Amino acid sequence: MAFGELIKRHLVDTRPLGVPAYRRIWLGQAVSHIGVGVTVVAVGQQVYEITHSSFYVGLIGIANLIPLIVFGLWGGAVADAVDRRKLLLAGSVVAWLATLFILVQALLGLNNVYLIFLAVALNSTGFAITGPTRGAIIPRILDRELVPAANALNSLVYSMGAVLGPMVGGVAMSHGGYAQAYAVDAVLFTANLYAALRLPSLPPLGEVTRPGARAVLDGLSFIVRSPVLMMSFVVDIIAMVFAMPRALFPELTAERFGGDLLALGWMNSAMAIGSVAGALFSGWVGRVRRQGVALSVVIAVWGLAVAAAGLVHDLRLLVLFMAVGGVADVISSVWRQSILQLYAPDEMRGRLQGAFMVVVAGGPRLGDLRAGATATAFGLTGAWVGGGLACAVTVLVVGLSVAGFRNYRAGASAQVKEEPA
Known part of the structure; x- marks a missing residue:
């Protein structure tokens, strides 16, 4: 095979960008997610500056998690019953x-950690609604x-x-403080609003279930009855809760890198650097058939990469190891999301996307709390390295022990009712 053909087979497939509705969503996210990255690093640093405690930085995860659980599951049920364009908007x-609220508190110099938690919770509420809705829209607008x-x-x-977000955030905080960082996010987020406005009407298809507790429970029951879906959620929870070291970044910056905010920016960007590389060369991912086994293996690689990063004192090596973890993480993400979107009928997609979003977004928040609490008990290195090693061991044992997940082949359909794992 010629070199050019080999590269083409492995580069990311750009055919979906030929669909105007998807292209606008993609471009809106491309712009707005830079602002999201700015706010993530700024919030963590501001809370640490106020409290000098990794535990309080970890509590940001709880401020995110509660709205994600409540409104993520409810938002997914609503997405199955209303026009998804209106709900996304x-x-x-x-x-x-x-975002405007957290910008105002910074402009006023309030330095109140509980107001920051409130702003984070409100932002998480919006994300809990848009996340499952956007995920359920994708199979509607694409083949x-x-x-x-x-x-x-x-x-x-x-x-x-x-x-890019943490890098921009580090520069913004260095030159204009937290208010400038949050202002960048507020401006860039308007791209998402524009993309939602330009979507076509997307009314529900099939049988409409009134949103509420019954609809949510039906979605959760569908997941529990499927070992493939259930285990795809479980392995992601293991990865994020055991091995996500994000809450430890400010403390590590202070201890090993003299509080350098640019080092903090590199640290927050490191995993995403690997994710970009992994996504750019993701053309081969769709050709993997044994996706249950493959998921377990790449998540174990993520855990080992995190553990290695926690042992080094050179910033370049830390970035390298976290980037390796990022490659593994993005491959895992593509497989898990594709399994869910193609497995579910349209009338269930919103609810299942809501549950998926709670796991994907909630797992790292629990990981933040785990990291902060274990750092308090066992120290920075113990919390970071121990979590990565525990992730690698646990995901291989659990992921490969369930036959339905271990034997899963890409393209399996939910037409056949499955028994609980």
């Missing part, structure tokens, strides 16, 4: 107002065969935002 407005490629492209913009 409403959730985007909520998230934008939260089925393009969905995995679209997920790789989505991962690419998330990762690029996570790379």
Whole structure:
């Protein structure tokens, strides 16, 4: 095979960008996620500056998690019953107002950690509504065969935002303080609003279930009855809760790098650098058939990479190891999202995307709390390295022990009712 053909087979598939509705969503996320990355690093640093405690930085995860659980599951049920364009626009407005709120508190110099937690919770509410809604929209506006490629492209913009956002955040905080960082996010987020406005009407298809507790429970029951879906959630929870070291970044910056905010920016961007590389060369990912086994292996690689990063004192090596983890993480993300979107019927997609979003977004928040608490008990290195090693061991044992997940082949359908794992 010629070198050019080999590269083409492995580069990210850009065919979904030929669909105007998807292209606008993708471009809106590409711009707005840079602002999200700015705010993530700024909030963590501001809370640490106020409290000088990694535990309080970890509590940011709880401020995110509670709205994610409540409104993520409810938002997914609503997405199955209403026009998804209108719901996406409403959730985007909520998230934008939260960004303006945290900008105002910085401009006023309030330095109140509980106001920051409130702003984070409000922003998380908006994200909990838009996340499952956007995920349920993708299979509606694209042909089925393009969905995995679209997920790789989505991962690419998330990762690029996570790379550029912390870098921009570090520069903004160095020159204009927290208010300038939050102002950048507020301006860039308008791209998401524009993309939502330009979507076509997307009323529900199939049988409409009134949103509420019953609809949410039906979605959760569907997941529990499927060992493939259930285990795809479980392995991601293991990865994020055991091995996510994000809450430890400010303390590590202070201890090993003299409090250098640019080092903090590199640290926050490191995993995303690997994710960008992994997404750019993701053309091969859709050709993997044994996705249950493959998921377990790449998540174990993520855990080992995190553990290695926690042992080094050279910033370049830390960035390298976290980037390796980022490659593994983005590959895992593409497989998990594609399994869910193609497995579920349209009338269930919103609810299942809501549950997926709670796991994907909530797992790192629990990981923040785990990291902060274990750092208090066992020290920075113990919390960081021990978590990575525990992730690698646990995901291989758990992921490979369930036959349905271990034997899963890409393309399996939910047409056949499965028994609990």
